[in-house]
Amino acid sequence: MNPAAPASPAAPVASLLPGLAERLPALRELYEDLHAHPELSFQEVRTAGVVAARLREQGWEVTEGVGGTGVVGVLVNGEGPVVLLRADMDALPVKEETGLPYASIARAVDGHGNEVPVMHACGHDMHVTCLLGATAQLAGHRGHWRGTVVAVFQPAEEVGGAPGMIEDGFADRFPRADVCLAQHVMPAPVGFVATRPGPLMSASDSMKVLLHGRGGHGSAPELTVDPVVMAAAIVMRLQTVVSREVGGTQTAVVTVGSIHSGTKENIIPDTAEMLVNIRSTTSAVRDRVLAAVERVIRAEAAASGAPKDPEITRLPSFPVTNNDAEATAVVTAVLGDALGADRVMTLPQPFTGSEDFGVFGTALGVPSVMWHFGGADPALFQGIDPDDLLENGLPATIPTNHSPHYAPVPDPTIEIGVTALLAAASHWLR
Ligand SMILES: [Zn+2]
Ligand SMILES: [Zn+2]
Numbered sequence: 529m530n531p532a533a534p535a536s537p538a539a540p541v542a543s544l545l546p547g548l549a550e551r552l553p554a555l556r557e558l559y560e561d562l563h564a565h566p567e568l569s570f571q572e573v574r575t576a577g578v579v580a581a582r583l584r585e586q587g588w589e590v591t592e593g594v595g596g597t598g599v600v601g602v603l604v605n606g607e608g609p610v611v612l613l614r615a616d617m618d619a620l621p622v623k624e625e626t627g628l629p630y631a632s633i634a635r636a637v638d639g640h641g642n643e644v645p646v647m648h649a650c651g652h653d654m655h656v657t658c659l660l661g662a663t664a665q666l667a668g669h670r671g672h673w674r675g676t677v678v679a680v681f682q683p684a685e686e687v688g689g690a691p692g693m694i695e696d697g698f699a700d701r702f703p704r705a706d707v708c709l710a711q712h713v714m715p716a717p718v719g720f721v722a723t724r725p726g727p728l729m730s731a732s733d734s735m736k737v738l739l740h741g742r743g744g745h746g747s748a749p750e751l752t753v754d755p756v757v758m759a760a761a762i763v764m765r766l767q768t769v770v771s772r773e774v775g776g777t778q779t780a781v782v783t784v785g786s787i788h789s790g791t792k793e794n795i796i797p798d799t800a801e802m803l804v805n806i807r808s809t810t811s812a813v814r815d816r817v818l819a820a821v822e823r824v825i826r827a828e829a830a831a832s833g834a835p836k837d838p839e840i841t842r843l844p845s846f847p848v849t850n851n852d853a854e855a856t857a858v859v860t861a862v863l864g865d866a867l868g869a870d871r872v873m874t875l876p877q878p879f880t881g882s883e884d885f886g887v888f889g890t891a892l893g894v895p896s897v898m899w900h901f902g903g904a905d906p907a908l909f910q911g912i913d914p915d916d917l918l919e920n921g922l923p924a925t926i927p928t929n930h931s932p933h934y935a936p937v938p939d940p941t942i943e944i945g946v947t948a949l950l951a952a953a954s955h956w957l958r
Contacts, residue, residue, distance in 0.1 A: 540958040541951040543672035560630040562653035566619030566646045569684035572597040575617045579681045586667040595693030601679040608675025609956040612705035615655035616685035622647040625932040650929045651713035658945030673957035688844040690884035694891045708889045708896035716902035723899035724875040725856040729849035730807040732882035737802040740836040746794035755800035758832040769820045781807040807880045846882035852895030859897045866951035903936025
């Protein structure tokens with residue numbers, strides 16, 4: 529496995545890197561500890577405690593409990609721009625199957641009162657580790673940069689926790705950033721970084737739909753309005769929203785991820801419940817698809833003779849993650865200087881995954897840039913037949929984020945993640 533390409537001595541990040549190599553064993557230990565102790569969204573109490581203690585040791589001014597379990601560190605180092613660096617802290621209700629010596633066996637009670645296994649299946653433990661590595665380097669090299677850094681450790685990214693920090697007065701309580709930066713680990717070979725100007729990640733909208741029928745005996749459907757048939761018709765008709773109502777050059781995804789109705793084969797139930805998720809990358813497509821989905825649901829219910837309109841409840845949504853074009857060009861160039869220009873790719877199109885990081889830049893009215901960095905062992909990509917690659921260009925054998933088998937390799941992912949954060953920030957802090 530190749531270590532991170534050494535930053536060229538001319539790169540502004542070079543003066544922030546001394547001592548990082550010596551710090552890596554402790555960062556790896558921290559990563560393994562966080563990985564073994566994952567916490568669900570808004571329950572990141574232990575993680576927040578670890579973060580706050582480390583930041584204080586490093587000399588940062590620390591505020592805890594921002595927007596729930598969020599932690600914000602501020603380091604003022606003379607006049608200069610304010611750079612916001614953000615990491616998310618939460619884990620997922622997934623039973624870990626990586627077999628790693630530091631695999632999680634944690635369990636927790638979720639928001640619905642169910643006991644669930646918990647795992648850092650999205651790599652947010654890597655994000656926390658890399659940002660704490662970057663904050664340590666910044667604190668240790670104050671003679672080599674000027675300005676202010678706001679280090680944001682955000683709760684509950686998986687359920688959209690960023691707006692909670694904003695609603696908790698974030699914009700007024702902390703130095704106002706000139707630029708917001710964040711990174712996310714992905715299942716590409718370690719060493720590679722990918723980003724793009726404009727939309728990087730899709731908007732995500734979810735809704736819960738309660739369909740009303742009229743229940744009765746399974747032997748006498750003529751006396752009922754069957755919500756199972758109604759739901760089935762809606763699911764099929766929703767498949768035409770993207771194929772018939774979204775232009776060929778646009779993208780959107782409509783997924784019915786959950787459908788529940790009934791208890792027994794000879795009972796026609798009263799109701800059916802569906803959970804629908806929609807991804808889009810422009811507000812025009814988003815508006816159009818959301819309206820079409822609602823129109824189909826209401827019209828199919830009417831067509832079925834539903835005695836009552838469907839109840840549609842909107843669930844937490846994520847905006848499009850938009851990368852500022854100018855700032856992204858800068859970040860792409862400095863990451864190229866630090867990691868090797870051939871390691872930094874510009875993505876042809878946005879990911880259909882979603883993020884709430886964009887909420888910070890939008891709330892502060894400043895540019896933001898996010899990039900993805902590889903965390904997969906390059907050996908796993910050797911000898912793969914190009915015909916065996918999935919739609920996303922990755923082999924089907926590589927576990928992806930949210931899989932029970934997903935875990936980035938700590939070395940050199942941590943080193944590259946810390947270097948990338950420092951490199952991007954150093955452009956504004958020199
Ligand atoms: Zn995730
Ligand atoms: Zn994530």
